[in-house]
Amino acid sequence: MDLVANVLLAAGASPAMIHSIEEIPDFTPKAHALYINVGTLTPDWLPAIKLAVQVANENKKPWVLDPVAAGASGFRLKACLELLRTNPTVVRGNASEIMALFKGSEDSNSKGVDSIHESTDAVEAAKSLAQISGSIVAVSGAVDIVTDGQRVVGAKNGVSMLQKITATGCSVTALIAAFVAIDPSRAFEATVSALSVFGVASEIGMDMAKGPASLRMHLIDSLYGLDQATVLHRVNISVI
Amino acid sequence: MDLVANVLLAAGASPAMIHSIEEIPDFTPKAHALYINVGTLTPDWLPAIKLAVQVANENKKPWVLDPVAAGASGFRLKACLELLRTNPTVVRGNASEIMALFKGSEDSNSKGVDSIHESTDAVEAAKSLAQISGSIVAVSGAVDIVTDGQRVVGAKNGVSMLQKITATGCSVTALIAAFVAIDPSRAFEATVSALSVFGVASEIGMDMAKGPASLRMHLIDSLYGLDQATVLHRVNISVI
């Protein structure tokens, strides 16, 4: 939550972390987007998660799902598959997570949040998942893939060292939620943009980094200082 | 908790984060001050919070309340108002939070922890709240306000970029608790001092910062390295 909140603040968003089911009816309608992350999921959080999704849907608020380590356990996969049926605007995971959701079974070899497939292998799974769920599906990897089930775009910005920093995947999903909040009708473009902006910030940060911890710091600083010209100059997107 | 604990360690305090009601009867009497923060509040934490406050009061230990996002939900506001009635030594919030407590109702527009009022607007609310509660009330903002209901002091040190780092408000409240622990009979002076020291550390850190993440790092380093001469040279306090 710490990195996620700092990434959102650096990007100009206003994060609040709400866990309690008692607060959701009051708070969720005030939010411009809802972000559900199943990292460190426990059963007592599920009712709050499901109510938050219901309130977001009733209030036409976009919401984004990060199926962290979806294949790590049957309990977690089941929870993610249930959430997937409640119309997330965007789903962002690594290849292992997206494939686990696609297979909808425990036969994933996912040991956790690390990606053990190349994201490109997951393109077909992502397209099918997008068609089934009606969600925008994004797959992080050497090349980030975004699809609505028809269109497929590759976002190539980013650095591999991000995999050596915990919660960078969670953070880019949060950034997607912040971008989608601006114009939910353009969730596909917002998702590609968020992935690209985060990737560009990581590239600029990498120029100053001596390792994962300094990259983490420079990434946030770079995101805070990023201007449109720099993004447009560096962005590397292609239709696949 | 991560930033809060590191700020306390950098300042020379010895933090311990205790959540379990089972530990409070043994642990709380050993502490020199208690800090209650309602961020990410859930109902199962409330009994532990209330017992910790009771034990602190019985043992004449000072305790400090941070009403994080007090206006975010009726549940949270009710919990904060109950805690306010149990004699906190100090209450520190942003203008939205202090006004939400003052109004004692849900008509606050607080979307969360971000301050949406200028702290100066909250001076009257803070004075009244201090008179009602008998607590020292501090309001963070461009100018930090501290009042015991009669006296009002403005502490002007600090940098606006702190608002782009999560938990800086929580951290300065923790620092207030550490300062109040030194001499609970001088909680007003301790609160002004803690706000000023944190503000000075942030100003020194800002000289080296390139963005919110490097400010966070330099803030803690500066707090660790701060000496009395530097504080006395930079401190900017005025009676209002």
Next chain:
Amino acid sequence: MDLVANVLLAAGASPAMIHSIEEIPDFTPKAHALYINVGTLTPDWLPAIKLAVQVANENKKPWVLDPVAAGASGFRLKACLELLRTNPTVVRGNASEIMALFKGSEDSNSKGVDSIHESTDAVEAAKSLAQISGSIVAVSGAVDIVTDGQRVVGAKNGVSMLQKITATGCSVTALIAAFVAIDPSRAFEATVSALSVFGVASEIGMDMAKGPASLRMHLIDSLYGLDQATVLHRVNISVI
């Protein structure tokens, strides 16, 4: 968890933080080592902790216990003593924690996670604890002590400023778990190596640090960039 996970990633390990008892039967057998840390312990976590230990033991997976602030409360000490009876491969704590476990009573003066004894005072307690538990016991301090109940080795790398950063003790215990995972039959050597490598990384980081927060960053960067030659050149171990 943030620092612990980033330390493990920097060292080349693949951490996953699992809290839910529902996930343990599926997930724990996939892990190469289990790390139990009782910081912020609550009663509802105990069944998951105990099941994870049982599954690890049944699957012949090494597991490491960090008895954080073992003496802080009777509840916590009882939980640590119960865990100690379930055959941890390694136990790593500071002198206060190891002595609290040894005394097996609440007469410890531990105020929390800070060490209030010199680790050398704890050598005899550590040897006895190792003999009683059959575990490798490590005591962090100015000199880190590792014993299997017969052999005692002192690992002298490290810097005192680590005590001003929260979770550095938790992180080195996690690193021990990662090292022990390589060859559980050589847990003694793995424990000494992990403590030395973390200590060397902190020394290299200290050369660049201006305070605790920059040390935290440089420590992780240094750990990530560490090579065998540097470790062999700097390592300072002696038989006691």
